[in-house]
Amino acid sequence: MNQPTYASLKKSSLPGPDDITRTQLPNGITILVRPNFNSMSVSVTGYLHAGSLYEPDEKLGLADFTSSCLMRGTKQGSFQEIYEKLESIGATVGFNSGSHTAGFGAKSLVDDFDTLLEILSQALREPTFPAQPVEIVRSQLLTGLAMRAQNTSEMASLLFDGLVYQGHPYSKPGDGYPETIMAIRREDLQDFHARHYGPRGMVIAVVGAVSPNRAIDRVSAVLGDWSTPHQPEVVTVPPAPTLGKITREHAPLPEKSQTDLVLGVAGPTRSSPDYVPAKVGNSVLGQFGMMGRIGESVRNKAGLAYYAYSSVSSSIGPGPWFVNAGVDPQNVEKAITLIKAEVERFVGERVSVDELKDSKSSYIGKLPLALQSNAGVAGALLTLERHNLGLDYYQRYEEMIQEVTPQTALDAAQKYLDLERFVIATAGPE
Amino acid sequence: MLKPVNKITLDNGLQIMLKEIHTAPIISHWLWYRVGSRDEIPGKTGISHWVEHLQFKGTPQFPAKETEKAVARTGGMWNALTYLDWTTYYETMPADKIDLALQLEADRMVNGDYKPDEVESERTVVLSERQGRENSPSFLLGEAVRAAAFRVHAYHHEVIGDTADLKTMGRDDLYNHYRTFYRPNNAILTMAGDFETETILERIQQLYAAHPAGEEPPRPQRAEPPPRGEHSLTVEGPGETTLVEVVYHAPPAAHPDFFPLLVLDSLLSGPSGLNLFGGGGISNHTSRLYTAMVEEKNVAVDIMGGLPATIDPFLYSLHLIVHPQKTVEKALAVMDGEIHRLQDAPPTQQEIDRAVKQSRALFAYGGESITNQAFWLGFSEMFASYEWVTKYIDRLAAVTPEDVQRIAQTYLRPQNRVVGTYLPRNGKTRS
Numbered sequence: 001m002n003q004p005t006y007a008s009l010k011k012s013s014l015p016g017p018d019d020i021t022r023t024q025l026p027n028g029i030t031i032l033v034r035p036n037f038n039s040m041s042v043s044v045t046g047y048l049h050a051g052s053l054y055e056p057d058e059k060l061g062l063a064d065f066t067s068s069c070l071m072r073g074t075k076q077g078s079f080q081e082i083y084e085k086l087e088s089i090g091a092t093v094g095f096n097s098g099s100h101t102a103g104f105g106a107k108s109l110v111d112d113f114d115t116l117l118e119i120l121s122q123a124l125r126e127p128t129f130p131a132q133p134v135e136i137v138r139s140q141l142l143t144g145l146a147m148r149a150q151n152t153s154e155m156a157s158l159l160f161d162g163l164v165y166q167g168h169p170y171s172k173p174g175d176g177y178p179e180t181i182m183a184i185r186r187e188d189l190q191d192f193h194a195r196h197y198g199p200r201g202m203v204i205a206v207v208g209a210v211s212p213n214r215a216i217d218r219v220s221a222v223l224g225d226w227s228t229p230h231q232p233e234v235v236t237v238p239p240a241p242t243l244g245k246i247t248r249e250h251a252p253l254p255e256k257s258q259t260d261l262v263l264g265v266a267g268p269t270r271s272s273p274d275y276v277p278a279k280v281g282n283s284v285l286g287q288f289g290m291m292g293r294i295g296e297s298v299r300n301k302a303g304l305a306y307y308a309y310s311s312v313s314s315s316i317g318p319g320p321w322f323v324n325a326g327v328d329p330q331n332v333e334k335a336i337t338l339i340k341a342e343v344e345r346f347v348g349e350r351v352s353v354d355e356l357k358d359s360k361s362s363y364i365g366k367l368p369l370a371l372q373s374n375a376g377v378a379g380a381l382l383t384l385e386r387h388n389l390g391l392d393y394y395q396r397y398e399e400m401i402q403e404v405t406p407q408t409a410l411d412a413a414q415k416y417l418d419l420e421r422f423v424i425a426t427a428g429p430e
Numbered sequence: 431m432l433k434p435v436n437k438i439t440l441d442n443g444l445q446i447m448l449k450e451i452h453t454a455p456i457i458s459h460w461l462w463y464r465v466g467s468r469d470e471i472p473g474k475t476g477i478s479h480w481v482e483h484l485q486f487k488g489t490p491q492f493p494a495k496e497t498e499k500a501v502a503r504t505g506g507m508w509n510a511l512t513y514l515d516w517t518t519y520y521e522t523m524p525a526d527k528i529d530l531a532l533q534l535e536a537d538r539m540v541n542g543d544y545k546p547d548e549v550e551s552e553r554t555v556v557l558s559e560r561q562g563r564e565n566s567p568s569f570l571l572g573e574a575v576r577a578a579a580f581r582v583h584a585y586h587h588e589v590i591g592d593t594a595d596l597k598t599m600g601r602d603d604l605y606n607h608y609r610t611f612y613r614p615n616n617a618i619l620t621m622a623g624d625f626e627t628e629t630i631l632e633r634i635q636q637l638y639a640a641h642p643a644g645e646e647p648p649r650p651q652r653a654e655p656p657p658r659g660e661h662s663l664t665v666e667g668p669g670e671t672t673l674v675e676v677v678y679h680a681p682p683a684a685h686p687d688f689f690p691l692l693v694l695d696s697l698l699s700g701p702s703g704l705n706l707f708g709g710g711g712i713s714n715h716t717s718r719l720y721t722a723m724v725e726e727k728n729v730a731v732d733i734m735g736g737l738p739a740t741i742d743p744f745l746y747s748l749h750l751i752v753h754p755q756k757t758v759e760k761a762l763a764v765m766d767g768e769i770h771r772l773q774d775a776p777p778t779q780q781e782i783d784r785a786v787k788q789s790r791a792l793f794a795y796g797g798e799s800i801t802n803q804a805f806w807l808g809f810s811e812m813f814a815s816y817e818w819v820t821k822y823i824d825r826l827a828a829v830t831p832e833d834v835q836r837i838a839q840t841y842l843r844p845q846n847r848v849v850g851t852y853l854p855r856n857g858k859t860r861s
Contacts, residue, residue: 007505007524010455038453040794079725083715088784090701090791092712107710109791136724136731139753143731146670146754152565255668257564289498290486296495303551306559326562328554358503365505365524372454373708373798 006357007365014367014394015377020384021212022391025224028200032381033212036374042113042208043374044120045382047101050196052174053235059184061176065141066192067095067102072133075126079133082119091116093123097174100235100316101386102197107375110209114218121222124197129189141181148175152260153326155251155427160262163247163423164320169237170266198228205381207374237317240266243421251427259329259428263339264322267416270314270387274412276400278321279312281409283359284351285342286310286323293346294323297338304331308339316386321416329429340419347413350406360401367397435807435816436627442643443615446634447807447816449622451800457623458522458804461535462812465611466515467589468741469650476591477599477607479512480556484604485519486510487548489541492534500530507801512589515741516812517611522801525624529633535619536637539612542605549601557597560590567673567852568749571665575675575850578661579745583654613644618811622804654679654743662849669854672752674761678847680746683739683813689825690833691737691746691841696785697777697834698768699735699748701792704819706805709796712788718768719748729753729761741813746841758851772838776831786827793823 021033055062071093072079086093091108093116104124108116148154158173165171204223206215243265268274286294291309298308305325313319323343327335370376371394384393438446466478488494501508506523508531519538521531563569573588580586590596619634657679681687695702700714714720714734723730734749752761796802810818 004500004503005527005530006503007527013455039798041791041798080716080721083713087700087712087714087716087788090712090788092710094713107795109794136728139728139755140731143671143751143754150567150669150671253668257561258558289495289502299555300494301551303554304558306555306562326558328558328561358499361503362505365503365527366507367505368454368456368524369505369507369522372456372800373795375708375710 006361009364009367009398011395015380016395017391020381020391023216025220027224027227028202029223030203030385031216031219032205032385033215034207034377034381035211036207037209039209039374040110041107041374042110042206042210043378044106044116044204044206045104045375045378046202046204047103047382048197048202049100049234050102051098051100052172053099053169053237054196058180059188060172060180061141062184062188062192063102064097064175065137065181065184066189067097068137068141069129069134069189070095070123070127072137073128073130074122075128076122085115086119089115093120099170099174113210117218117222125226127193129186131186134186134189138181141175142178145175145178145181150253152253152256152258152427155253156260156262156425159249159251159427160322160423160425163249163425164240164266166241168240170317195230195232198231199223199226200231201234203382203385205378207378207381240318243423246420246422246424248424252430253427254429256429258326259332259426260324260326261332261335261424261426262322262324263336263422263424264320265416265418265422266318267312267321268412269318270316274415277404277408278412278416280356280359280363280401280404281351281413282310282312282321283362284355285346288359288362293342294339297342298325298335302338304335332426336424343417343419347417350410353406356404356406356409360404363401364398367394438631440614440635440638442638442641444638445618446631447618447620448627448630449803449807450625450627451622451803452624454800455525455624456522456800457525457528457621457625458520458801459528459531460518460520460620460804460808462516462518462618462620462808463611464616464812465517466513467587468515468584470584473595474599474603475587475595476556477603478517479589479591480552481604481608482510482512482517483552483556484544484549485538485542487552488543489537491537491541497534504530514585514589518808532633532637539617540641542608544601544605544608546601549604553596557593560593560596563590567667567669570667571673571675571850571852574663574665575677575848578663578848579677579679580654582652583742584650584652585742585744611647614638614641615643616647618808620804620807622807623800657846660844660847660849664851664853666853666855668856670856671854672758673852674750674752674758675747675850676847677745677747678841680737680744680841682741682743683818687837690829690837693782693785693826693829694772694834694837695735695737695746696788697781699733701785701788702736703789703792703796704806705792705796705802707801708799709792709802712792719765722768723750723761723764727764729756729764739813762849769838769842772835773842776835779831782829782831786823789826790823
């Protein structure tokens, strides 16, 4: 083979202060726009502070339930009428809910941009939560939970979160439990919406064949006069609890063919200085190429799993740093031993300069691929805003990745990946 | 959106399709082989997919680990897909790194190692992949339904293959399969992105010149006889959720009835596009089945439909998640009511216009991805030609309300279908 070549970025093609327009409306909505006249479509995404952190324990799933009902009827029209308008022009509007925020994503051909924004703003501002459609959504959510209970990967993650984040808001599942979904009344949805959906702290990104002036003008026309008088302060989350020992639990799912395992700890927050060294170092551990060192050991050498990788999440709070693998129930112990050995090596000695160079190159080269589509760019703009990274972040990206050294990666690994405090969650047959 | 494409065939039979797109410094490169589970016989099911896995195990010039690193260093993505009719390998990379992909694919077309120990360790990986699928009730149901729909044709089995065969096939079976189907005259190379056609073509010619054409690979000749009545089956397993999969024998992608059936699917279960690599889909909440089954009668919590494009006649499928308080019979009765409605009266022109607009939007969204663009080039050649994609919207637009009615009458008959039900042991619903 030829000499290795490493990725580098052409900064001019990346989003930056020269081509991102950022503005804030008087009511607090931040708008980010990046035009792309090569495309025929426009992508609109955003978030507001109405995630599951704002719901009470006895009504877990309330934030998710609320966002799922926004398109089920508004003051301007019924579910059928809204979707008739939307689907007849081939447009989409979707809502989702996370721990901190509720999010939305919308897309249309550029000619239909105005219609798209009208539908989106009506759903955000004036949902009516009609009784019968709310029950349809409830049955869908309950079915989703019944399917979750049969999914080894989801059940292992659920168990893992519960163990790693004991007493912390991240321990609770955003989609709730059947009994909490059953406990939510229509008035709860109305109240949650009235209280938490509002312009303050809301962010909206528009990317596509639309000029910044037009985008700001249109967003302002539909959302500029929105106000929510008693919108609560943005909630922050505490640090993750410190566990005193290795914790291991199994969720039995009889008759399944494969066991999913999740091992790990609470990792750095997205804004922590540890985040980038942890992320780049983790690539060596369980991402680079075919899932890094863990993939090499568990899949390539031992042939134990189709997938075995590690991941550092990018959360506002201390998201998990974990390893996930799906293995034959008979091979669970073997796989855990191999994974632990790789983690031990990763926290015991610095990764080599060459390994780190490879992972850095991979990170740098991936960026343009992630920014091909309008939706990809819009998501990237939201990341800038959510974590306060600055409009020049993607132009500084290469430099920032290059600054990681084997020592800073090791420091981050040692700070978080304490094998004596690992959580091991498995889900599968007995 | 669909710019001109250069199509060239080399002396050794390798077909090449190149489409320049200069909006981003990215190139997507694909090598397609005309081989899939359609070419497999009992005892060797899953062999095409396993060969695909082994193609990542390296050649003398491109050892696995070094190659994996070299590709990953570019930040590019590479992977492979095995399907009913084809197997394909792709790399999407920064434009200045694409030569690696070109070299690598040209080399592994002929120089795969297939070392016995690699074959063995990959055997357990493929078995593990299958076990992961078996965890899902919808996989278990789909597998049973397919097997009931095809008694003779190789579409009978899942691409991943049967466990029995995955345990018994050996290195020589796999190597022979590779040598039989991996040759220039059984392949198409497609590229889209930021390159100059002339330069790239010269490079491709250089890399493939030494690969001789081989014999035309043998093709299965086991056509499925017409079905002689409705089949129904149940699969039982853990869980609380009842699933129903209804499949109708359908025309192949190149058949004149295929596009009217696509329109019918769009009206019944919502639009589906060809965006495998970003661009997403469009919701189906105003489709006839969603409206009737989820909104009005509450017999299902969700519905989905699909019509895969294939060489031989395959299946049009409808998937239902039954409402926890309703029976399968009730759900099927509502579904059949909607099908009868379409058989009894043609839809409006407005409904067809809407399906066309939705497809146009889906192409616009998907076309932003260079990977989708290169995928469409080769995908359509596997069962028709690239014209199938460029004329896609026009062909949908040419469908008349009467065509849709005729298609509903012809294909959506009970005698032409298999009805499969996943019955959860812990569930309240019972058939």
